[in-house]
Amino acid sequence: MLGGAGARRGISRREAVGLAGALGVGGIAGAGLQLAAGDETPTAAPPPTTVPLGSVGSRIVPFRGARQAGIATPTQRQSHARIAAFDLLPGVDSTELKALLQRWTTAAAELTAGDGGDDMTADSGPASLTITVGFGPSLFGQAGIPAGARPEALAPLPAFAGETLDPGRSDGDLGVLVAADDAVVVYSAIRRLEQLAAGTARPRWQFAGFTRGRGVTTNEGATVRNLMGQLDGTRNPKPTDATFTRTVFVTGDGWMQDGSYLVVRRIRMLLDDWEKLDVAEQEKTLGRKKDSGAPLSGGVETTPANFGRLGADGRPMIAENSHIRLATSAFNRGAAILRRGYSFADPQPGGGVEAGLIFLAWQSDPRTGFIPIQQNLVRGHDRLSTFTRHETSALFAMPGGVSSGGYLGQALFEEIGR
């Protein structure tokens, strides 16, 4: 049924390639563009260079499947996102919680298909809307959900030296990530979920973020810059990597089968200080060239960093305390995360703007993902941390996908016999 909706509103990859072929134009080098509704697997075929107007808005990412959408699909993240946490109201029981998850399931299936009876979404098309839902550590032990059902991997994150977290904008019983290529669609969807939570859960915090316009940019598929101006995500795991699935998704571990753990950090950038550095200093801080993203050891953006390479001064070209050295998988016993963050730039009273990164990292287990990487960054006195502040933190277990007739989190309720 969803495939039918996709065929009706969207444009298939085959059709798009056909159009490009008719025009005699070639592919875009290096683009990892997702064009077709339901295109969950990467393909080697070059993407088309010409598309029908509105085809970005009409794209559908299927809500149902073995895994939730919005984690590894679409391959390139959407342009806009909001992430929100909710806390259960006092006295809510497991029946009410399950009913909320069922309401959210129905709404998410409709909205993501562009069939929600919602004027705002209908006007713009679903625009690759994804809605991804999960559970925070604090949910377990509440509302009839036994503390013992909490996976070991969902233990609250440890404290990290140097962070000053705002508890009111951290944690939460439920986490919801909404993303789409149209900011109105994102707003409309998260508002709907909030309305459906009434009487069961209340909003705890929400962040709104943006990245380069998918379908708008002249540079589709290329790595996107963060608000420091740095290409961010060059070494992200790719769906074509042999290790991709085990890096991102849970195998085994009961109700979390096919799920993923999401770490959320609002990382403010001290841009006034950062922008006082000259470009060479900024590059030493990261370990990469600012314009091209190439590692300072040479090559192009995609060239693996050569951490052993010494400069004329006999010191490593990529400094010991540079961000990419400390964060790289090789120096963290293989720890890897899939980063799909969004920039934020929130106007403040007094005329200033708080800007930075809503860091979103997906992994099969934070104990072999975000935690050791962040610990290594702290231990190594990451040079970038002078210019960033981790202000909030949350961890959510995002369970596996929703089958036909099923609902979000169903495996958890079945496991605990509710």
Add this chain to the structure above:
Amino acid sequence: MLGGAGARRGISRREAVGLAGALGVGGIAGAGLQLAAGDETPTAAPPPTTVPLGSVGSRIVPFRGARQAGIATPTQRQSHARIAAFDLLPGVDSTELKALLQRWTTAAAELTAGDGGDDMTADSGPASLTITVGFGPSLFGQAGIPAGARPEALAPLPAFAGETLDPGRSDGDLGVLVAADDAVVVYSAIRRLEQLAAGTARPRWQFAGFTRGRGVTTNEGATVRNLMGQLDGTRNPKPTDATFTRTVFVTGDGWMQDGSYLVVRRIRMLLDDWEKLDVAEQEKTLGRKKDSGAPLSGGVETTPANFGRLGADGRPMIAENSHIRLATSAFNRGAAILRRGYSFADPQPGGGVEAGLIFLAWQSDPRTGFIPIQQNLVRGHDRLSTFTRHETSALFAMPGGVSSGGYLGQALFEEIGR
């Protein structure tokens, strides 16, 4: 030179139409879409339905011309905007102010052409970036700008019953509107202008807004919904109207020749209350059907409202206190404004979201534009005002455009002999 940049990075209307022709596809009914660089005048030719990928990002709206861009161009407003006010630092003189306007001119010309040496803009294309600059009433009498140079039309707005304005987020010596179809481009440009103001002016307030994704939506060219879900802007003046130019742009009046006055109001929507109304009540409040935007007197969205038409109950089908009746030009001695507002939805501490409209209204004179319309809405107890709160207010005189070799506000400096 700018035309050359446009030809290099953009796609001309001729090329776009040629592509559409090659595919044998027709136009989009009712679309007022601007596709080509430099397309400042509306044309009857139907826009193409197929565009090259990235063509939305590569669009250029020329910065130089008789009028500033961002007022009536592009015809359909861009997807993202930030508006900011700046106050002069104490002791700044007219030479320093002029130098700031010259720095802003250079930066705006480069950034809008996609040639700013700015990685973030270069990555996404200028995406129809426009930068529009003007002066608040408080500028006059400062920095060597005589109080007498302030046009009568730039008198501070009168107080309106029912409003509670936040002075810290109202007014300002200088006003800057930045808009583009990519949120990163908008952020990057306003950040650059802020950096260039250092030492001369400090930020006073900033708002960030969004509307439906231009080039993304499946409904290009159609009226866009606000966050109440209502089609908003149906009766906006159109460039093809005989009265358009005199409604929007100044003729005569010295240095404001070819300029326009911008009213900015952050209007918060009380959506919790609004969404408790059933659709019929919402429609009575506005005077239009919610789904189609048709007036309650019948027809389709574009049908003129028949305010005299009575229903079966003998009362006007469009209620006396409905928003469209009180705001309509016919009941305000012809007063008209060009609205190009943006939605906002700013997350707040405690988990809530402040949402509404960054109302932006352009006119040749606020005394025959926003002021009488707003006074009539207040006098008539506009039913919509139950659900809205005007929280901030600003008025800026946005002067005429910048000629080759000229700078923003040059006519003012020449008139006062500075």
